[in-house]
Amino acid sequence: MAAVGSAGTPELRRALRAIRRAGRGPQVAAFFDYDGTVIGGYSASAFYEHRIRHREIGPIELARTLLARRRGIHSDQEFGAFLELSLAAWAGREEQELEALGEALFKHAIASRLHLEVWRLAQEHQGMGHTLVLASSATRFQVEPMARELGADHVLCTPVEVLDGVATGRAGGEPLWGQAKARAVRELAAERGLDLERAFAYSNGTEDIEFLAAVGKPTAVQPEGPLNAEAKRRGWPVLECASRGGRPGLRDLARTGAFYGAFAGAALTGAGAGLLNRSRSTMVEITGGVGADVGLSLAGIRVEVVRGSENLWSARPCVFVFNHQSKLDPIVLMKLLRGGFTGVAKAEAKKVPGFGQLFQLAGVAFVERSDSRQARRALEPAVAKLRDEGISLVIAPEGTRSATPRLGPFKKGPFHIAIQAQVPVVPIVLRNVGEVMWRGAQVLSPGTVEVAVLPAVDTSGWGAETIDDHVAEVRGMFSSTLSAWPGGDGSRPPGKRAAPRRPVASSKAASAPTAKPRAKGKQRSPRAGSARSSPSQAGGRRQAAQRAGGGS
Incomplete structure (x- = not known):
């Protein structure tokens, strides 16, 4: 693991300056992909490792999962099939149990892979009063802990069906992958009066090209090969991140x-x-x-x-x-x-x-x-x-x-x-x-x-x-x-807000982790997920989201 340092890389400094030049106010939005962008690797890996350690995954499911990871995902249909396999493992699990598992895995595993460069971008956006959105094909049990830490205003993620507090093992709506993710961004912008020409988006995945193209200021973060080539062709900035987590050298x-x-x-x-x-x-x-x-x-x-x-x-x-x-x-x-x-x-x-x-x-x-x-x-x-x-x-x-x-x-x-x-x-x-x-x-x-x-x-x-x-x-x-760190570069390190804003996950539908083999899939939480809430409002948030009929 390498430290970012107070000044950061030239690419990071340019990205921070671009945020400051965008002006202040909530009409400017910043959309962050999660897996591979905010964190290195995939949050689903922690869930699968947990299941393997506790012998909760059978040989057939393991073989199908490994095969899907090897082949990669290249279409909405392929992602849908993989999502179905992933969510089926959570059928019959209580929603509160999955929430607790997500929090524990975030604290003890996923958070260690945080890209600190992206964290600093998010803090800079917050300091400018911009609207922060975490958009992911992953489920809310994977996404919400980080969204809370980032202080995100809205969460767009894969909805998962929950009935009477128990996960059914099925999706609760359209998966937020590829074009669906870009569509969700445009819908949220229309609902909230966000100016997409002034908006920012950050992602590392090839399937997110349309997501990045939906805004006026896209950045490819630690991009995969095809996205890297597309970013160069379109003149999009590229931000590389220091590797964290994994095995030490x-x-x-x-x-x-x-x-x-x-x-x-x-x-x-x-x-x-x-x-x-x-x-x-x-x-x-x-x-x-x-x-x-x-x-x-x-x-x-x-x-x-x-x-x-x-x-x-x-x-x-x-x-x-x-x-x-x-x-x-x-x-x-x-x-x-x-x-x-x-x-x-x-x-x-x-x-x-x-x-x-x-x-x-x-x-x-x-x-x-x-x-x-x-x-x-x-x-x-x-x-x-x-x-x-x-x-x-x-x-x-x-x-x-x-x-x-x-x-x-x-x-x-x-x-x-x-x-x-x-x-x-x-x-x-x-x-x-x-x-x-x-x-x-x-x-x-x-x-x-x-x-x-x-x-x-x-x-x-x-x-x-x-x-x-x-x-x-x-x-x-x-x-x-x-x-306002003494002698710093003017960026806003962590601690800008007295308390993080809690985003609303969009539904009472519980979610099993979606793994993102190679190409990353993202899924959208419905509109109820875009409302703000605090920890004390969590119960009302889930009820309102359930009435909206979507997942989180």
């Missing part, structure tokens, strides 16, 4: 081994120094500081503080809060803070070989996220150290790592701690950590992690009755910093 494996080796060596050195000085803190600081310095260097990872390095020291003791993207975050923080701090981690981190023991020596509080009473008890020693010994506390207010670069909601716990200990809050804003080590990855990739350390936030006037406002204020600092 030998160099990345070697760098990762060197990283862990450096920590092991630092631990031995720290243990010796700690024994000589009879100081546990000496051992922890040498292991963490030297291990982070040498390990990150050997892994090819640079950590660059682009703003506010003085704020790492000027307000201690304090509560340092950071946005959580990766398992690498604690290592980056060790490098930045050096010593004089402890942290909070989920209970499972205690069992991580090497690092679990280091965290225990450092006095990290291990909390059970599902047990609020245990969490409060576990935090008491850390709060006491903060208040009585001047040991700062490091904690991620999101509470968990994000599946995408999107900034998640903040919990109130870190801010209550700051109030109780009567210390300030210092925001540490991390950028690109997820590019060098995605949330579920075990292997590191080279790249640059950028850091902005914001000035300390005084908490002396805070109280429990105003805590929500203060949490929102600090989260807004993270969001605005990520949106």
Whole structure:
């Protein structure tokens, strides 16, 4: 995996400039294909791998699927036949079960293949107030999690039939593949007053040539051979994306081994120094500081503080809060803070070989996220150290790592701690950590992690009755910093919106994953799917969509 970097490639910079020149307003639309465009590869692969692992796929279906992938799909009829095969596997499955499966596979597998270049395009469109549309032949169980993360306003996808909350194994309407996808774009534009001459479209698939031609500003993203040739013939821009996910290369494996080796060596050195000085803190600081310095260097990872390095020291003791993207975050923080701090981690981190023991020596509080009473008890020693010994506390207010670069909601716990200990809050804003080590990855990739350390936030006037406002204020600092990165290229990285907009999937029809062998197929959710909704409106959304008679 290669990191995009703050500036990006020349092609990406040109694409971002084109978005800015388009002007502001929702009448300008951006249509994004999903499989192969927003993500590398096909979302259906994760569903099929899940079925294979759980022995839910028989030899005949597997053989037919592999044969279809080998032949490719070249017509509406071929896609329809393949869709029928795919959806039949979900007959009798409950809609809620499929929704949960889609969310889990997105979080643990599909999100790792996100094309960060395309993510930045989507964020730029959002920053300009454009209407964001995710258009895919895949089902809503594949598409909706990413649509939510992108903040898409509308979703066009394959409708799947659901009766009484159970999937029938049949499509609920016309598959959104080839010409049907372009037709759906034109219909949505007519319904919503979108100006197609000013609109953008992004896709990698040859079957999407008509989809791209439907707008005034098409871009071929990581295009297949025939689409690449057509893009050159028509003068369409081409955007290449760095590969992500998949099997790591030998160099990345070697760098990762060197990283862990450096920590092991630092631990031995720290243990010796700690024994000589009879100081546990000496051992922890040498292991963490030297291990982070040498390990990150050997892994090819640079950590660059682009703003506010003085704020790492000027307000201690304090509560340092950071946005959580990766398992690498604690290592980056060790490098930045050096010593004089402890942290909070989920209970499972205690069992991580090497690092679990280091965290225990450092006095990290291990909390059970599902047990609020245990969490409060576990935090008491850390709060006491903060208040009585001047040991700062490091904690991620999101509470968990994000599946995408999107900034998640903040919990109130870190801010209550700051109030109780009567210390300030210092925001540490991390950028690109997820590019060098995605949330579920075990292997590191080279790249640059950028850091902005914001000035300390005084908490002396805070109280429990105003805590929500203060949490929102600090989260807004993270969001605005990520949106206008210091020294950046003017693009809007993740975090532009306080909360992602939830798109409406179009029907109560549940969908099984559609695989897209070679040529990618897309299918349309009906018009009900183009309405906006929030998570709390999901039930009403599904009912309205069902009344509209389509799938999502």
